[in-house]
Amino acid sequence: MTDASRPRPVLDPALPDRDRALLTAAPERLAPASRPAPPPPRPGIGTIAARLVWIPLFALFYGVLPGGWFHLFFLASLDEDDLVGGVLRWGRLPLTAMMLTPAVQVVLLMLGQGEAAAALAAVSFTGWAAGALQHVREPAAARAARELHGRYLLPADFDRPAARLLARAQRAVDAVLGSEAHRAGLLDDVGNNVELPRQEWAIARALAEHTRLRREYRAQEPQRLSPAVRALLEPQRSALELSVRSVTERVEALEDYARRVKEAGDAYHEWQVLQRLPEQNARYRDLLAETVRDDLAREQIERLTADARHAESALRDSIATALRAGREVSGG
Template sequence: MNDECRPRPVFDPGIPEADRALLAAAPERLVPAGKPAPPRPRVRATTLAARLVWIPAFAVFYGVLPGGWLRVFFLASLDQDDLMGAAIRWGRLPVAAMMLTPALQILLILLGQPEAAAALAAASFAGWVVGAVRHVREPAAARAAREYHGSYLLPGDFDRSAARLLVRAQHAIDGVLGSQSHGAGLLDDVNNKIVLPRQEWAIAGALAEHTRLRRERRAQQPERLSAGVRALLEPQDRALELSVQSITRRIEALESYALRAGEADDAYHESRVLQSLPEQNARYRDLLASTAGDAMAGAEIEAMAQDARRAETALRERVTSALRAGQELVLPADDARTLN
């Protein structure tokens, strides 16, 4: 599936905003709804025991011996995988940089700054402890991906035809939310920030179900079935076709709304240009008065004023048309998850 036909992930609007942000920021942890939910991670007993041993060992090291040999001993005792894990998981500084800490402690002691050396030791030890505890605990994004599995839909949940329809819906939604008329509050009556995510989720849910049904039908290998059995399956195929048509009409309604919002944008742009007309008219009036008769100047200025009024009328008409198209998209709360 190329990028043009690849929809973005869709999240249930009922997911709390903070958790939606976690999920969106960690797409690599998300699992398609059509696959089993990610399991709860289990910490190996050996890993947990190692953390429990390392923490007091480092406490003794930092409290008693401000040297580097013991630290080198501990790092050398790790196998390569654990060493890489320590470098990646236990802080953002490389392990080599952390090994310089004892040398800095000794230098501070020689310079007569034992308090600074103690503070450095405490900070470094705290970093190791935080890294160990954080590694044992399940990351927040992994927890959200597991708990909300099925409440988000990924490109893998859609076949090619469903993905194309979802991309069309998402492009229309982006067109509305990115329009100047929406940004200026001209379309606030539709409450786009609530209605459009509900629409996207409802459409995506229906398209994911279409995909599951088509995949199940392909797995049945209908070409190997007898004519009588295929006849029994025809009502199911017809029901799926009708549902696809219904979803397509809803997407077309979204596209119509986006088109009306674009037209309102054009009128809004014209209205902003015409807002400066009064000042400009005064300048042009002075210009015409100095170069033509009063009657001609008055006629020209009146024509400009009429153009401004027509532009304002066009803006109101286009915004009204966009609002009417948007109102048709509002779903009742109980129907937000399902579309026929």
């Protein structure tokens, strides 16, 4: 499959931005909807050992024992680059707590506040244990790929005919959202930023289903079936063909909308060029007045003005046509 006919992954536009960011940040973790969801992680020996041994010891040393003071000497021995890197990795608050907690415990013990020191140790132990567990639990991106399985579609979910249609729809969507008319806000009332992702997702879901049904039909090896059984499958094949035609028409409507938007963008560009002509007319008028008769100068200026009015009218017509095409797509 060529790059031109290879679609990009499609996400359910109803997903929150945080989930969308997790899915797009780690595409290698995603699994096609046509395959089982990624299984939850099974902790290995190292992870179990970390939970049973390393985490409690780590929390005890840094959260409870005044021996955490030894870490101050370790921090003092770091050069500036290592220290900055540590702060970025751990965060300023945990490092501050790591340095201050043992000091506060020692002060409380010196003041005879053993119960307060013990309470602080318990809180610190709990905090450090919870923080350490962050490093052994399932990564957020992997969890999102598993829990949101089916709410994203990958190129593997589409066979060749479906992939070609989806790629066409995506090119049309990209053309609209990247057009000059869209950037200039000429088509705002169509809601392109909201409606077009919905259209792309609806088309992708239908095409993924087409792919699944075609694969299912081929797996039945119809050439090995008797004419009577093949006749029983004929209504299914006809229904699939009808759905494919419907989705194809939807994609063609998107492509027509993209063409109308391009025409509106071209008309807008021409209108912008002609709008700058009046300020240039003065220079042309002076030039013509110095070289030819005033009557000819006036004729040239009037022609330029008429061209500007014509371009403005053409722009309005082109935008109106693009808006109608956009509303037809939204209604589809």
